[in-house]
Amino acid sequence: MKSIFLSFYFEIQSTLKYMRELLVSLGFTISSKMYVFFKKGTSWHLQTTQLLSYPKHSLGFHLGCFLLKHKFEPQPRCEDHDVFHVLTGYKVDTAQEIAMQFWLWGNGKRSPFVALAMLIGLLLYLDCYDSFTRAYLKGQYSKAIHHIDFSQHLSSPISNFKTNNNTISS
Numbered sequence: 001m002k003s004i005f006l007s008f009y010f011e012i013q014s015t016l017k018y019m020r021e022l023l024v025s026l027g028f029t030i031s032s033k034m035y036v037f038f039k040k041g042t043s044w045h046l047q048t049t050q051l052l053s054y055p056k057h058s059l060g061f062h063l064g065c066f067l068l069k070h071k072f073e074p075q076p077r078c079e080d081h082d083v084f085h086v087l088t089g090y091k092v093d094t095a096q097e098i099a100m101q102f103w104l105w106g107n108g109k110r111s112p113f114v115a116l117a118m119l120i121g122l123l124l125y126l127d128c129y130d131s132f133t134r135a136y137l138k139g140q141y142s143k144a145i146h147h148i149d150f151s152q153h154l155s156s157p158i159s160n161f162k163t164n165n166n167t168i169s170s
Contacts, residue, residue, distance in 0.1 A: 020124050020125075021094060023124075024094050024120060024124060025094065027120065040077075041077050042077065043074075043076035043077050043079070044074060044076075044079045044151045046074055046079070046154075047073060047074070048064050048067040048068050048072070048073055048074070049064075050064075051063050051064030051067065051074075051154070052064035052065070052068065054154055054155060055155065057157050057158060057159070058154060058155050058156060058157060058158065059083070059086070059150065059153055059154050059155075059156055059157075059158045059160075059161060060154030060155060061158075062086050062158045063079075063082060063083055063086050063154070066082060066085060066086045067082060070092055079150070079151070080148075080150050083150045084100060084103075084104065084145075084146075085100065086158075087145065087158075087161050087162050088100055088103055090103065090135075094125075095121075095125055095128045095131065097117070098117050098118070098120065098121035098125060098128070098132065099121075099128070099131050099132055099135040100135065101114045101117040101118055101121070102118055102121070102132045102133075102135040102136040102139065103135040103136065103138055103139035103142075104139060104146055105118060105136060105139065106135065106136040106137060106138065106139025106140040106141075106142075107139035107140070107142055107144055107145065107146050108139075108144050108146055108147075109146035109147075118132070145161065
């Protein structure tokens with residue numbers, strides 16, 4: 001009887017996590033389209049292949065590698081988001097995406113979209129609370145980068161922005 005209950009319990013947990021991922025993924029898809037609409041600034045007008053032509057130790061090349069690895073293309077006016085992934089080391093799964101938003105908030109970036117992602121994380125990803133807290137603190141103790149116009153630094157060595165252990169230099 002106990003094994004049937006445990007089996008049922010784990011099945012429900014698995015289903016709820018799957019539904020959470022679907023719900024949050026849909027929310028991110030919708031909000032990212034809205035974000036592009038409201039985001040100020042100009043597009044970099046670059047494709048992944050162009051980024052890969054930058055010198056191997058440059059920020060542009062590493063950004064191109066990140067985009068190629070994940071089969072992404074730069075999203076117009078939101079290219080810096082992918083640079084944040086490259087520099088902070090956060091992955092592209094939902095929990096890591098939210099953790100990166102906590103890092104950015106700790107780093108001083110203030111926007112309704114960052115706040116919304118953090119709120120969703122706190123409400124729906126209680127199992128990741130420790131990770132979010134660490135990300136926030138890490139962002140606080142890192143050199144502020146959220147305000148940099150990275151389009152002007154694509155040829156710069158990536159070492160100008162990060163250390164060997166995937167943390168931002170301070």
